[in-house]
Amino acid sequence: MKIAIMGAGAVGCFFGAVLAEAGHDVTLIGRPALVAAVRDGGLVHERGHERRHIRVKADTRPEAVAGAELVLFCVKSFDTEAAAAAIAPYVAAECSVCSLQNGIDNTDRLARALGRPAVPVAVYAALETPAAGYVRHKGGGKMVIGPSPRSGEFAQLFAAAGLSARISEDIQGTLWTKLAVNCALNALSALTVLPYGRLIGHEGVDALILGILAECRAVAEASGITLAPTLEDTVFGLGTSMSEQYSSTAQDLARGRRTEIDDLNGAVMRRAAELGLAAPLNQTLWTLVKLREASAMPLAR
Incomplete structure (x- = not known):
């Protein structure tokens, strides 16, 4: 699947690494420092005692979401409206957008800014970013997905990548x-x-x-x-x-x-x-x- 990750911080880089390793076509959208680091040495994913360098696409431009079948929206809460407005013109009609953000109302804010529904996802993972383009996984990796016509497909996609994913009607x-x-x-x-x-x-x-x-x-x-x-x-x-x-x-x-x-x-x-x-x-x-x-x-x- 072609997947774009808007806001490639710790959460975005972790999912980008896991999904890219599972064979998906991943594009990270983030700060210039992240893009430069990923282009030079790949996305560094440290998990347990293993450190892997993963080749993924990286871009600073919101239009890099174009053509994606799934957008994982991982920006900080205070950037929700601005980031959503930036990508809105480039999100394909058949693309689904999932909010992996903290807080209780980001999905609603995201949907209003996009002018289309968004899927809430709660993520439980201990992560840190020691440097740009470097994500360290320290534990967890569970996710709970809100209901949508494609939620079952997403749960299978994440599970196949080694993540614990389930759907909840009480998101x-x-x-x-x-x-x-x-x-x-x-x-x-x-x-x-x-x-x-x-x-x-x-x-x-x-x-x-x-x-x-x-x-x-x-x-x-x-x-x-x-x-x-x-x-x-x-x-x-x-x-x-x-x-x-x-x-x-x-x-x-x-x-x-x-x-x-x-x-x-x-x-x-x-x-x-x-x-x-x-x-x-x-x-x-x-x-x-x-x-x-x-x-x-x-x-x-």
């Missing part, structure tokens, strides 16, 4: 659950500069995590979403299963980049306000990360 519940997990860990990992294994279990942290999750659960339920009773166990389990993983928010701050905090704790904070609920812990984490973002900027003159 909103899945996206909210992932949001809650991110709200509990991303900002704390970023602010403390600690991986999950050294964060969870530290004095006072577990009680704080439970409080954050309680706010997320209350806001979700008021929004008509029921989160799994195993949510808390899932979060604490990451201290073991992904003990060395730093959150994507931590990785963004370390690189001086804008984070997705507005679509994580910020989303819970905003929804709570709309519903007349309080979410002080999520609001505090959102505020602190926004201050960290601001502190990384040059002094105002």
Whole structure:
């Protein structure tokens, strides 16, 4: 299958590597540094103790999606509308677009900007990008696909590439659950500069995590979403299963980049306000990360 990946960061490069190794025609669309690295030495995919150099196409231009049968949309949440508008003229009529993004409303925003439906996909993988064109897989690799006429085909495609893929009719519940997990860990990992294994279990942290999750659960339920009773166990389990993983928010701050905090704790904070609920812990984490973002900027003159 001819597949274009719009926004080739850690998630995009991981899927690009896995699908290219499975024999698909993959084009990565990303920053100039990524394109140069991939053209010079291939896409580096580190998994376990093995490092592979994979030949894939790479481009900076949105028109590189032309002719693709499937677009995996992996841009940061705050770039959703702009990136979608950029590719919209070049997406073929028979092409499907899947959102592999964080957050709970990116698929709707993507669909509005494209003027066509998009398929939500929740991704669970521990990834990092040590350098441009280099993705390190540290664990996980599961995905949950929302319903669409082609979702069964996509699930088979991903499964054939060695990924765990299933279809869920309750994709909103899945996206909210992932949001809650991110709200509990991303900002704390970023602010403390600690991986999950050294964060969870530290004095006072577990009680704080439970409080954050309680706010997320209350806001979700008021929004008509029921989160799994195993949510808390899932979060604490990451201290073991992904003990060395730093959150994507931590990785963004370390690189001086804008984070997705507005679509994580910020989303819970905003929804709570709309519903007349309080979410002080999520609001505090959102505020602190926004201050960290601001502190990384040059002094105002």
